[in-house]
Amino acid sequence: MAYWLMKSEPDVFSIDDLAARPQQTEGWDGVRNYQVRNMFRDQFQPGDLAFFYHSNCTPPGIVGIAKVVSHGYPDATQFDPESDHYDPKSKVEEPRWLQVDVQFVRKFRHSVTLATLKEHADALAGFQVIQKGSRLSVCPVRPEHWAFILKLAEP
DNA sequence: GCCAACGTTGGC
DNA sequence: GCCAACGTTGGC
Numbered sequence: 573m574a575y576w577l578m579k580s581e582p583d584v585f586s587i588d589d590l591a592a593r594p595q596q597t598e599g600w601d602g603v604r605n606y607q608v609r610n611m612f613r614d615q616f617q618p619g620d621l622a623f624f625y626h627s628n629c630t631p632p633g634i635v636g637i638a639k640v641v642s643h644g645y646p647d648a649t650q651f652d653p654e655s656d657h658y659d660p661k662s663k664v665e666e667p668r669w670l671q672v673d674v675q676f677v678r679k680f681r682h683s684v685t686l687a688t689l690k691e692h693a694d695a696l697a698g699f700q701v702i703q704k705g706s707r708l709s710v711c712p713v714r715p716e717h718w719a720f721i722l723k724l725a726e727p
Numbered sequence: 728g729c730c731a732a733c734g735t736t737g738g739c
Numbered sequence: 740g741c742c743a744a745c746g747t748t749g750g751c
Contacts, residue, residue, distance in 0.1 A: 579736095579737090581737090605746075606746085606747095607746090627736080627737060627738085628736080628737050628738080629737095630739095632737075632738070686738080704743085704744080705736095705737095705743070705744040705745065706737095706744090706745095707735080707736045707737070707744070707745060707746080708736095708745095709736085
């Protein structure tokens with residue numbers, strides 16, 4: 573079982589939105605980055621856990637946990653001309669973009685802000701989110717980092 | 728296959 | 740709103 577971090581802008585889709593969905597489950601669609609596509613395709617497994625990260629907000633940080641509940645599968649929005657994520661170059665026979673489904677697990681009483689994460693740069697060496705210029709919307713989390721951050725969130 | 732131009736992300 | 744960092748595109 574692997575650990576992940578998934579970013580979302582709370583104005584667009586927050587952890588509270590996830591908790592309010594039917595079955596508390598939502599398709600993580602609209603990702604248009606090949607590295608993330610490959611992670612969805614090759615590495616994501618049902619049962620994996622992910623930190624839910626709020627980006628582009630004040631303050632940015634990890635706000636809770638979601639569970640991966642599907643393998644990677646074609647993202648329907650790439651074929652929908654009405655969608656913001658429409659990709660005219662993607663073919664149904666050969667979908668370019670994948671999504672996974674995630675389910676709400678819990679929200680932290682206190683989120684772990686980016687500033688807090690940076691204060692623990694030593695313990696979190698190699699953690700992508702505190703790397704300057706890190707822009708991947710989905711990234712792997714090492715088990716020791718996962719455990720360390722959990723202790724920050726729920727001491 | 729290089730690389731400049733462009734678009735996007737996301738912290739501040 | 741600014742801007743640094745990065746990914747992608749497309750001309751050559």
